[in-house]
Amino acid sequence: MGFLTLEGVSKVYGGLAAVRDVDLAVARGEFVSLLGPSGCGKTTTLQMIAGLVEPTGGRIGLDGRDITREKPNRRGLGVVFQSYALFPHMTVAENVAFGLEMRKVPRAERDRRVAEMLALVHLANLAERYPRQLSGGQRQRVAIARALVIAPPVLLLDEPLSNLDAKLREEMQFELRRIQRSVGTTTIMVTHDQAEALSISDRVVVMEAGRMTQIDAPYRLYEQPATAFISTFVGKMNRLAGVWRDGGVAVAGTVLASAPADVAAGAAVTASIRPEKLHLRPMGEGRLAGRVASRFFLGGHWLLTVGTEAGDILVSVPNTGEEPAREGEPVGLDWAPASLRVEADAGAAA
Ligand SMILES: Nc1ncnc2c1ncn2[C@@H]1O[C@H](COP(=O)(O)OP(=O)(O)OP(=O)(O)O)[C@@H](O)[C@H]1O
Numbered sequence: 001m002g003f004l005t006l007e008g009v010s011k012v013y014g015g016l017a018a019v020r021d022v023d024l025a026v027a028r029g030e031f032v033s034l035l036g037p038s039g040c041g042k043t044t045t046l047q048m049i050a051g052l053v054e055p056t057g058g059r060i061g062l063d064g065r066d067i068t069r070e071k072p073n074r075r076g077l078g079v080v081f082q083s084y085a086l087f088p089h090m091t092v093a094e095n096v097a098f099g100l101e102m103r104k105v106p107r108a109e110r111d112r113r114v115a116e117m118l119a120l121v122h123l124a125n126l127a128e129r130y131p132r133q134l135s136g137g138q139r140q141r142v143a144i145a146r147a148l149v150i151a152p153p154v155l156l157l158d159e160p161l162s163n164l165d166a167k168l169r170e171e172m173q174f175e176l177r178r179i180q181r182s183v184g185t186t187t188i189m190v191t192h193d194q195a196e197a198l199s200i201s202d203r204v205v206v207m208e209a210g211r212m213t214q215i216d217a218p219y220r221l222y223e224q225p226a227t228a229f230i231s232t233f234v235g236k237m238n239r240l241a242g243v244w245r246d247g248g249v250a251v252a253g254t255v256l257a258s259a260p261a262d263v264a265a266g267a268a269v270t271a272s273i274r275p276e277k278l279h280l281r282p283m284g285e286g287r288l289a290g291r292v293a294s295r296f297f298l299g300g301h302w303l304l305t306v307g308t309e310a311g312d313i314l315v316s317v318p319n320t321g322e323e324p325a326r327e328g329e330p331v332g333l334d335w336a337p338a339s340l341r342v343e344a345d346a347g348a349a350a
Helices: 042-050 094-101 109-118 135-148 166-183 194-200 218-223 228-233
Strands: 004-013 014-024 031-035 057-062 078-080 155-158 186-191 203-208 211-216 236-245 248-251 255-256 268-273 278-282 288-297 301-308 310-317 332-333 339-345
Touching: 004 042, 004 288, 014 057, 031 042, 042 155, 042 186, 078 135, 094 109, 094 135, 109 135, 109 166, 135 166, 155 236, 166 194, 186 194, 194 218, 194 228, 203 218, 203 228, 211 218, 211 228, 228 236, 236 255, 236 310, 248 268, 288 310, 301 332
Parallel strands: 031 186, 031 203, 078 155, 155 186
Antiparallel strands: 004 014, 004 057, 203 211, 236 248, 236 268, 248 255, 268 339, 278 332, 288 301, 288 332, 301 310
């Protein structure tokens, strides 16, 4: 049963449906990300949960209570937005204490909870500093501590790490997950960064044009994307247009071995395979011949584009300490047939 539930929730602005009839049940203690491209309705969804935007239709429930029309302050949720304005004239400790003061929590308990929270976000030694004396990542942690100190039933995060540089952002992803695990607060985070959503979340909700098109654990989302959009938005995907033949997909004169598919012979299909499911072989070996068109070194792996009869194919080669084939060299490509997934194109006879 969901701790936080959205049932048929929608938001229409003028004639435009920003969020269309979404259903979501978040379990207590779960970390869920809302992922999608700009304008898909992530922020609007989060703001409806926060109570900052009123739904046009549907129902929002929290711990069995209908909160659809409840005022934001009555919901008592923790909120951290992208521009997490800290109070500039207050120290770190005062910023974190603010919510407790508002709630008239007695002094001794307030001090204890602020100290606990600062220790949790590793900022105990910076308690007396002012926001301007902090780095971006430190400010971010103050904002999270300030939201969590009131022990909200749900923490709402809108692109909380988007102002940070790549390295710090990655560190903060680990931090955020660590903090969330230790406090156990049910958390919903908006992000347009698929790697961030995959690495932090228990489940990821993908939104496309106001709809939730897949709700799944990160691994399943990656391995079994529900839509063509998700397959390329989450990770990289080779997608090849072809025609179904018994046991494979005919693409431009060559037949690629694939997973079985429930498709009529001769139907138009799309075959998809992740770059890391393809293996580079010497020329003359493997299932498909090709020539390296480009090669990028990415540290942990190489990313090659291999020109083949079936089109250009992206291949990820793990860095084992040996250089793979160079640009212009002929190679072979191999794969386990089960990793080449086949789906009938919309409108094609099944
Ligand atoms: N107050 C508003 N009035 C009219 N249209 C709005 C309003 N707020 C949002 N929209 C529209 O609703 C749609 C969804 O917006 P939303 O901010 O939820 O998207 P998002 O997925 O969070 O995008 P981004 O990643 O760019 O923030 C967009 O088309 C947006 O232009």
